[in-house]
Amino acid sequence: MGCRQNHSSDQPSSSPHGDGSPLSLPTTPVSLPKAMVAIGRTSTYEPHLLRQEMERMLQSIGGLNDLVTSGARVGIKPNLTGVPRWDGTGKPLDTELFVTHPAVVNALGEALLDRGAAKLVIMDGIADETSFDKWGYTAMAKPLGAQLLNLCKPDPYRDFQSFPVGPRACVYDQFYLNPILNELDVFVSIGKMKCHLTTGVTLSLKNLIGLAPISRYRRKEHHNHRSEFHESVTFDSRLSRVILDLNQARPIHLAIIDGIMTAEGGSGSWDKGLAHVKPGVLIAGKDPVATDAVAGAVMGFDPNALAGTLPFVRSDNHLALAREWGLGTNLLDEIRVAGPQIQDVVYKFKPAI
Secondary structure (H helix, E strand, O other): OOOOOOHHHOOOOOOEOOOOOEOOOOOOOOOOOOEEEEEEEOOOOOHHHHHHHHHHHHHHOOOOOOOOOOOOEEEEEEOOOOOOOOOOOOOOOHHHOOOOOHHHHHHHHHHHHHOOOOEEEEEEOOOOOOHHHHOOHHHHHHHHOOEEEEOOOOOOOOOOEEEEOOOOOOOOOEEEEOHHHHOOOEEEEEEEOEEEOOOEEEOOOHHHHHHOOHHHOOOOOOOOOOHHHOOOOOOEOOHHHHHHHHHHHOOOOEEEEEEOOEEEOOOOOOOOOOEEEOOOEEEEEOOHHHHHHHHHHHOOOOOOOOOOOOOOOOEOOHHHHHHHOOOOOOOHHHEEEEOOOHHHHOOOOOOOO
C-alpha cells in the first residue's frame, strides 16, 4: 500500500539568483548533529536505583529543559496491552513480562515534577477496566498526583476529537482520539522491549497504536482490538503505515523503553512462544525512531533490515519507513549512544514467528 506524499519540499531549489545565475548547491555533505540515545543498566525495578539511572539517562541526552517548563502538562503513554491474567498465579508478573512496569513510569513522573511539570496524565487505551488497578498503576499514580485516563473513552470530554495526520498521511487522513492529547505540552511514550508477530518489534513508535479507541477502529462489533488497523493477509503492509500516521498525528517528544524484565518470542500472553527474559536495560531518547533503532539493535536485530527479513518477516520495516518520512533516523551511524554501548548490552531475542 503506497502513501500519499507531498514531494515539493523534498527537492533542492533550482530557482536562479537575481542575475539569472543558478543557485549553487553544497559540494560536500552537511554534517548534522547525531541523534542522542541513552542506554541505562539496572537488573531490578527498585525505586531508588531506577530513579538514579533515569536521571543519569535524561541528563546524558541533554536534560529536559527544552521540553518541560514550569506548569507543563505532560502525557505519559505506557504499553498496557491485553488484559490482566485472571488466575493470579502466573509467574512472572505481567509487568515483568509484556506491559510497561509502573516503577519506570513513576521514576519518570518524579523527574518531571522536579522540573516543574504541573500536570501528569498517564494514559492508554485499555481493553479491561481493571488494568490500572491490577498492574499497579492506581497505587503508583496517587503519590504523583497523576491522572489515569482510559483513551478508549472520550471522558472527561463529550466526544472524541479529530487529529489530522498531515500531508504525508499513509492510511488515515485523521484519527478520532481523546481531546486531552491536544492539550499536552509534552508527550512521552514508554514502550516495552518486545517482539511482535506482525511488526517485528513493538517499542515506542508502535506503542501509539493504543491511542486509538477500540470502538472506533474495529471491523466488527465483537472485536476487542483495533482490527481495522490490520490486513488479513500473510504480509501486512497496512499496520506499519498506521504506526506512521499515528506518530504524525500525535508526535512523541520523549521515548523510553523498559527492557529491564520483559518477554521474547511475542508481545503478550496470547502468543504461544512468549518467554520471560531479563535484559536489564533502559533506553531513552528524544528521537523516537533512533530510540527504537537502538532498542532493536540491543535485541540483536538490524533496525534497518529489509521487509521480509528478521525481525520484519510479516510487514514492512516501520523504522525505515519512519526515517523516509522524516520522523527520525534508524541508522545507527547517525546515532550517538550515551552510557553503555550497544555491544555491551546486546541480549539476542527470539523473534515472534
